[in-house]
Amino acid sequence: MERMINLHIEKLPEGFYLATSDDLPGLVAQGRTIQETLEIARDVGKKLLEAREERAGAPILPVIADKFDYPLVISG
Template sequence: MKTLNQKKKQIEKPSLEYYLNLKYSITLYPDSEGGYVAQIKDLPGCLSQGETIEETMANINEARELWIETTYEAGGEIPVPITDDKYSGKLLLRMPKSLHRRLAEASEQENVSLNQYILFLLSASA
């Protein structure tokens, strides 16, 4: 028969490092007052904002780390990212050259990759 300490070790939660290395989905929205807002829906209340997409992404990553560290230290439950194995997250898309150029120029202006910029646009309209 197992002792209470043995049972505790069996259900011991993962390390803080484990949670910090999880990949959470981030949703970006344009802010009505300018700039952008980012949200991690898997972590309730984990929001941030910034003037540019790059700044917003840096801020939401910092907010994610603080959210996880605070919850972990308080002994709270940290949800793991919701995954949907049905979708790979990859999509091949053909578009007119003129649209490709406009999107590429806009992404350069925001100082982010074309993929990240398109993902932002799709997230904001979904």
């Protein structure tokens, strides 16, 4: 089952990237690259969702629909 959350990603002064989410409180991920940060955020988010849904007894985020918008970043 796939779910979608919004991430806020910022580059830290030390050169690392930090990802957090208002959609999934407690999600904090840090990596050397954006890709690494996204992979860590995906793993952390999955574990947080599993734990919260276990406690709640039901899904806490809606399932992704068959159609959705996705922001694509293209470097020039």
